[in-house]
Amino acid sequence: MHMKKTNILFLLLIISSSLFAQDDTSFNANKTLNEIVVTATRTERKLGNVAVPVRIINQKTIQQAGSLRLKDILQEQAGLFITNGFGAGVQMQGLNPDYTLLLLDGEPLVGRTAGVLDLNRLSVGNIKKIEIVKGPSSSLYGSEAMAGVINIITDNTFKKQLNTGLRYGFGDPNEGWAFPGGKKTFNNIDLNLQAGTTINKLGIQFFSDANYLDGISFRPFSIERIAQPIWRMTNQLQFNYPFSQKTKVTLSIRHAYDHIKQEFAVSNNGAVTNSYGRESNKDLNISSAIIHRFNDNIKTALRLYATEYNGSQKLYFREIPDSSYNDEFKQHFYRVENQSDFSWKKSTITAGAGVAFDQANSTRYDNISSRKQNTILYGFIQDEWRPSEKITVIAGVRYDDNKLFAAAASPKLAVRYAVSKKLSIKGSVGRGFKAPDFRQLYLNFTNNAAGGYSVFGSIDAVKIIDQLNQSGLIAEIKEDYAKLKQLKPEFSTGYNIGGTYSANDKLIINFNIFRNDIENLIDAREVAIRKNGTQIFSYINVKNAYTQGAETEVKYNIFKNIEINAGYQLLITADKADLQKIKSESVFTRDVNGYSKVMSRSDYIGLPNRSRNMANFKITYDNQQCFATARIIYRSKWAVADKDGNGVYNTNDEFAKGFVQLNLSAGRQFTKGIRLQAGMDNVFNYQDTNNLPNLQGRMIYITAQFKLIQ
Amino acid sequence: MKNRLFFSVLAAIVIFGACKKDKTVVAPPADPYAFNVTVSGNLVTVKNLPADTIVGLVNGQPVGIGKYAFFNLRTNSWVPNSDSASTNWDVAFSGTTIRINGGTSGTGSGGAFVWVGSYNNLTTVPADSTFRIDNYPSYAITKGSGKGWYSYDGATNLLTPIPGRVLVIRTANGKYAKIEILNYYRGGVTPSASATDEIKTSEQRYYTFRFTYQSNGTTTF
Numbered sequence: 001m002h003m004k005k006t007n008i009l010f011l012l013l014i015i016s017s018s019l020f021a022q023d024d025t026s027f028n029a030n031k032t033l034n035e036i037v038v039t040a041t042r043t044e045r046k047l048g049n050v051a052v053p054v055r056i057i058n059q060k061t062i063q064q065a066g067s068l069r070l071k072d073i074l075q076e077q078a079g080l081f082i083t084n085g086f087g088a089g090v091q092m093q094g095l096n097p098d099y100t101l102l103l104l105d106g107e108p109l110v111g112r113t114a115g116v117l118d119l120n121r122l123s124v125g126n127i128k129k130i131e132i133v134k135g136p137s138s139s140l141y142g143s144e145a146m147a148g149v150i151n152i153i154t155d156n157t158f159k160k161q162l163n164t165g166l167r168y169g170f171g172d173p174n175e176g177w178a179f180p181g182g183k184k185t186f187n188n189i190d191l192n193l194q195a196g197t198t199i200n201k202l203g204i205q206f207f208s209d210a211n212y213l214d215g216i217s218f219r220p221f222s223i224e225r226i227a228q229p230i231w232r233m234t235n236q237l238q239f240n241y242p243f244s245q246k247t248k249v250t251l252s253i254r255h256a257y258d259h260i261k262q263e264f265a266v267s268n269n270g271a272v273t274n275s276y277g278r279e280s281n282k283d284l285n286i287s288s289a290i291i292h293r294f295n296d297n298i299k300t301a302l303r304l305y306a307t308e309y310n311g312s313q314k315l316y317f318r319e320i321p322d323s324s325y326n327d328e329f330k331q332h333f334y335r336v337e338n339q340s341d342f343s344w345k346k347s348t349i350t351a352g353a354g355v356a357f358d359q360a361n362s363t364r365y366d367n368i369s370s371r372k373q374n375t376i377l378y379g380f381i382q383d384e385w386r387p388s389e390k391i392t393v394i395a396g397v398r399y400d401d402n403k404l405f406a407a408a409a410s411p412k413l414a415v416r417y418a419v420s421k422k423l424s425i426k427g428s429v430g431r432g433f434k435a436p437d438f439r440q441l442y443l444n445f446t447n448n449a450a451g452g453y454s455v456f457g458s459i460d461a462v463k464i465i466d467q468l469n470q471s472g473l474i475a476e477i478k479e480d481y482a483k484l485k486q487l488k489p490e491f492s493t494g495y496n497i498g499g500t501y502s503a504n505d506k507l508i509i510n511f512n513i514f515r516n517d518i519e520n521l522i523d524a525r526e527v528a529i530r531k532n533g534t535q536i537f538s539y540i541n542v543k544n545a546y547t548q549g550a551e552t553e554v555k556y557n558i559f560k561n562i563e564i565n566a567g568y569q570l571l572i573t574a575d576k577a578d579l580q581k582i583k584s585e586s587v588f589t590r591d592v593n594g595y596s597k598v599m600s601r602s603d604y605i606g607l608p609n610r611s612r613n614m615a616n617f618k619i620t621y622d623n624q625q626c627f628a629t630a631r632i633i634y635r636s637k638w639a640v641a642d643k644d645g646n647g648v649y650n651t652n653d654e655f656a657k658g659f660v661q662l663n664l665s666a667g668r669q670f671t672k673g674i675r676l677q678a679g680m681d682n683v684f685n686y687q688d689t690n691n692l693p694n695l696q697g698r699m700i701y702i703t704a705q706f707k708l709i710q
Numbered sequence: 711m712k713n714r715l716f717f718s719v720l721a722a723i724v725i726f727g728a729c730k731k732d733k734t735v736v737a738p739p740a741d742p743y744a745f746n747v748t749v750s751g752n753l754v755t756v757k758n759l760p761a762d763t764i765v766g767l768v769n770g771q772p773v774g775i776g777k778y779a780f781f782n783l784r785t786n787s788w789v790p791n792s793d794s795a796s797t798n799w800d801v802a803f804s805g806t807t808i809r810i811n812g813g814t815s816g817t818g819s820g821g822a823f824v825w826v827g828s829y830n831n832l833t834t835v836p837a838d839s840t841f842r843i844d845n846y847p848s849y850a851i852t853k854g855s856g857k858g859w860y861s862y863d864g865a866t867n868l869l870t871p872i873p874g875r876v877l878v879i880r881t882a883n884g885k886y887a888k889i890e891i892l893n894y895y896r897g898g899v900t901p902s903a904s905a906t907d908e909i910k911t912s913e914q915r916y917y918t919f920r921f922t923y924q925s926n927g928t929t930t931f
Contacts, residue, residue, distance in 0.1 A: 533847070588828060588874025594892040594918070596828045596873040641903035645861040645870025654903050690904035 029502045032555070039103070039131040039151040041384060041394065042140050042350055043341055051394050051414035051426045052137075053496055053512045055553070057130040059155070064620065064629050066665045066679040066701060068167070068190055068211060069232075070152065071119035071694070073130065076631055076663070078567025078616040079551045080132075083609060087118025088694045093134055093514050094547030094571045094610055095147035099434055099492075101137070103151040105252060107287050108144070110333045110358075111309025112437065120694075121256060121281055123234040125165070125192040126207035128155040135514065136432025136494040139396040139412035142378055146432035146492045147516070154252075155194075158203025158240050162709040163194045163673075169681075169701030176685045176698055186214045188699065203240035209233070215260065231259040247292045256283040262315065277315035277324075284308045300340040307333045329362040331438075346386050350396075353379040360438040364445065366460060372442050374435075375403040382412075392416040400433075404441060404459070406488045408433040425499035432516075433489040440487070440522055440539040452534040455524055458484045461538035465528050473531050481527040483540040490541070492518040506557035515548040544576040545607060565618040573606035578648045589644050589652045603650040608639040611658070628666035635659055640691055656691035660684065673707030742897045743916075747786050752922050752931075754786050757898060759917040761803035772911045778802040778809065783879065783887045783923045797882035801889070803917055806860060806869065808851045811882035813843035818882025822850040824858050825876045829890045829920070832876050835929035841880050851877055859891055866903040867910050869894050879921075886924050888931055893918040 033048030035058075040050045047056060057073060067073040071088040074080050081091040089097025098115030101108060109117055124130075130152050137145040169188035172178035178185040189212045196205035211232040234256040242248040258281040265274045289303045308331070315325040337354030356376040361368055382396030394414040401407045412430030419425060442457040456464055462484050468474050498512030521543035528536040551569040558564050581587045582601055589599040605612075613636040620629045641654040665679030678701065685698040746757045759781065762774030780789040780799035789799045797818040802809040812820030821841030825832055842850035852858035859875045862868070871891040879887045895901060898918040901909050922931050 586826065586874075588872075590873050590892075594898065595920075596875075596890060598828060598874070641866050641868070642861075642863060643868075643870065643900065643903070645863075645872050646874070647856070647861065647872075 028557075029505045029508045029555070032508060033500070033502065037131055038106070038153075039133050039137075039149055041382065042339065042352075043348060043384070048424070048500065049392060049416065051392050051416035052428050053134040053426075053498055053510070053514075055132040055134075055510075057132070059128050062124050062127060062130075063677075064622075064627055064665060064667070065631065065663070066167075066677060066681070066703065067124050068188075069120045070122035070124055070130075073124055074119060074150075076616060076618070076633060077132070078553060078614060079134075079569035081611060081614060081635065082119070082694065083116065084692060084694050086113040086116040088120055089116035090119060090150065091610070092132075092147040092150075093494075093516055094549065094573045094607070095492075095516060095518070098437075099144065099146035099432070099490075101141050101144040101149045103141075103149060104254070104285060105154055105156075105287065106151060107285065107303075107305045107307070107335075108141075108333070109283070109285075110307055110331045111281070111283065111311060111329070113311065113329070114439070115437070118281070120232070121258060121283060122152065123192075123209040123211070123232070123256070124152075125190075125209045125234070126155050126194055126236060128153050134512070135428060135496040136410070136412065136430040136492055136516070138400075138408070138410035138432040139398045139430055140380060140382065142376070142398060142400050142410070143408070143433060143435040143489070146434050146490070146494075146518075154207070154236065154238070156203075156205060156238055156240065156250075158196055158198050158205055158238075160197045160709060161194065161707070162196075163705065163707050165192045165703060165705040166190070167701055167703040169699045171697050171699040173687065173697035178700075186696070186699075188213045188701070201242055203238075205238045205240075207234070207236045209235075229261060231257075233257045246294070247290070249288070249290050251288045252286070254283070254285040257281070262313075273320075274318040275315045275325075276318065277313070279313040280311070282308075282310040297343040298340070300338065303335075303337045303339070305333075305335040305337075327363055328368060329364065330360065332359040333357070348384040349381070350384070351379075351381040358438075360442075362438070362442075364439065365442040365457070366444045372438050373403075374438075376435075377401045390418040394428075400435070402435060402489075405436055406486070408435070408489045408491070422503060423499060423501050425497075427495075427497045429493065429495050432492045432494060435489045436487055436522060436539070443539075452532070453537065454534065455537045458487045458539045461527060461536065465536060468528075468530065474528055475531045475533070476529045478525075478527050478529075480525045480540050484527060484538055487522070487539065488520050488541050490518065490520050490522055492516045508555045510553040511551070513548075513550045516546060518543075518545045518547070521545060545574060546576065547571065547573045547607070561621055561623045563620045563622070565616075565620070567616045569614045571610055571612055571614070573610055574604070575607060575648075578604065581648065587646055587648050589646055589650055599646065599648065599650055603652070605639055605649050605651060605653075608642075608649045608653075611635040611638045613658075624669070626666075626668045629664070631663045633661040633663075656688060659686050659688065659692075661686055661695075667703070673710055675703075675705040675707075677703040677705075679703075745788065749786060753920060754783075754922070755918075755920045756781070756786075757918045758896060759788065759803060759919075761915045761917055762805055763915045764911050774805065774915065776804070778804040779917075783881055783889075783921055784883070784885075784925070800881040800887065801877075801879060805915055806853060806894075807849065808859070808877070809844055810850050810879060812880070813850070814846040815844040815849075816882065819880065819884045820844075820850075820882050821880040823878050824851060825878050825888075826874055827876060828874055829876055829888065832878070832888055833931055835878055835886060839878065841878075860894065863903075867907065868900060868903065869914065870900060881923070885927050886929050886931075887921055889919050889921040891917065891919045 035047045035056055036044050037047050037050055037054050038044055040052050040054050062073050065073055065076060071082055074090055075082045083089040083091050083097055090100055092100045102117055132150050134148040137149045141149055167190040170178050170180045171186045172184050173186055192209040194207050213230045215229050236254040239251040260279040262279060263276040265272055285307045287305045289301055291301045293299045311329045313327040317323050335354055335356040337352060339352035342349045358374045360372045378400045380398035385393045397411040399409050410431045410433055414428035416424060416426040440457055441459045443455055444460055446454040494516045496512055496514045501509040520541035522539050523542045524537045525540050526535050527538045549569055549571040553567040556564045582604055585598045587599045588596045591597050615634040617632040636658040637655040639649045639653050640656050643654045644652045662683040663681045664683060667677030669675050681699045687697050743758055745759060748755045759779050761779045762777055764772040765775055777791055780794055780802045782789050782798055783800040800811055809815040810820035810822045811818030821843050823842050844850050855862035860869055860871050877889040879889060881887055894914060896913040896916040901913055924931055
């Protein structure tokens, strides 16, 4: 109780000290619309002129929200839903995390587990801005850019600076309130350092971040709530050398490392197993580019990229001597790409081509030493045509040729029309795709503990079933077996219609209606049965689905220094096969007596793990010297389990409760480069261990930042 | 005072109302987990029939003692295991396996198939129906998730009878019945997806089902 008062007093102190300060430097609609975006067209464009839906999260927003990891800031954006399971993933326009391409300075991040790239692997300490492009963007980026693209752009000013920041956060997930350093206190410590300079034209910049987090168990059935701690480390070194006004070379090396110590007890069917071990994730990204500007109209860039992800988990079981569980997944991705931009009359033509080598080794496949490899050859061309000040037309296409499976062609057309100075409307239609991943091609898993069924990737399944068949060990080959040999990428066609209305300098309203028609979704199906009765499953193209909805974002400078930012997304989804079955009255559910009845269309809720309504609200006071923010996140309920067993998600199924999360923060800039910030995340201490294992309880933090050289 | 009167009237309505319709009904059981049979006209509801419930773990897998619960659809009664070699039973339950009294499972003339549709809509067994017969290791009522009467969710470890599945049964004496399995867990309530494995294990293998038996030998219910 005493603690609670102190905490609140402390926050109030900072907030009130902010309010007394003067100076008006609030947001300005015109300035916002003139911000530069690169992800939408792969060329630098003003946000207000872009023909597709784009959101920018700038450094100040990230800093004021007190975000440490990419998950922290993305969860505060309307229309982005953070998924749980295999880390924190991002669901955009109702599509699973598999279908959003994540870029770091324009280069793809790899190392997904079950399609999820854990957003906790990325520190946001040196991020200049995050650009979010919604809608299929495969016409520029190829595979994975089906729902959209999130491009994380690091600070690369190469100015002379030496900054350091220290943050201490504390909480107690069980009691709700905690003392710093208390026995049950859950601690989070973050230390970062940023340095830069330019010596004889050579720009050098360094960033380092170390994060320590007392672990909360992510396993719902583990007996102890508190697990072992997580260490995360990120280092990035960047160089920039301009040979002349026209030519420059850049190099960036990033190394990130997560180390998660594990010690937990899991109860399985009443038998308790105590496990201990470690999990680690390593990322190495090396990118280099030579950029040459021939003249004002022609620019070319040669980009080289190599990245490696290494994820491993090793567990020992205390009760069973000499036993261990070992899971390893290594992915290497190399890419060479050239992009050239030509301006000619009223057009800007962007053309590029490249070759990428994608390789993986894993214990999840037949043999860790057997390297799986795909080679991708691709080319793209886009024309941005501006016949007048009011109209922008973008037409583009990309072709990806894959060694392992069918090729993909991804066209896109986008139009922006400025109706007046205040209102612009935009519409786009495009195709997106996601190539089958190594898991879907090479997984080799037999569950001996649960009856001996197997799941094989489609390439391996053909090989294994043919071998077993020759040895006379196959009892039955299912119809779906034939589909294994013609595995296709998953495709979607996305439509976005929206616009921007800016009544004056103080107000911007963005709105967008979207629809994604998804074909060939890959899922596991039974393809054969062994003579001993065990089933063999593999991956084939099975499902067609759609997601559609509307989203809006309002930015309003309501009073001097006070800005309101509100966002909302409505989402409606469906599996098209489900709709067929419901229409033919062949899906049943149960009434209050438990008796079967035909399920009606109105009971259908679409795809699981999706909130129909999502809203975010933020109010910020900012006078350059001081700021205070309150951020509210709302997510409506989402389906988590098919409780009535009919295979279709409906109102009779199990849902996770909808929730409201409130985050507060306030800070003050002192002279001589000292900045202090304090905040409270998850003020209502909302927790849902089973459905939101990534959501920590209430946390209070204090941050100090020092500019040592500037 | 008012309340007491209200409850007395309510109790009277419940008791007399129930008795008027069907005389075989006794007062509702106090224990919702007890095995219990209620009859309402030609509709019989069986609750909590234990079907080889879990007694322990073998190699980490939950197991029962390996016995069946035999049921007679003609007399609405749970038949002792000593009668298993007779025609005194029509269906037998053990875990997810349901046997009929015929083929490799029994000496009767039993058979069965799974009909897709709602229980009340099955008024007559379709003329072109084929009754299957137990032929160990395969059964008239197919085993396996999504193949017969249930679906199993590997993520939640829960088993659910698929709604809209009616088991059409030919009894040991060659007459017909229809069964709808309502639940597989004790008390007729499936545990929550987030319940512990202990609960999911200890509560399973208790059948709640309803059935209608046609004693005149026709296929019309």
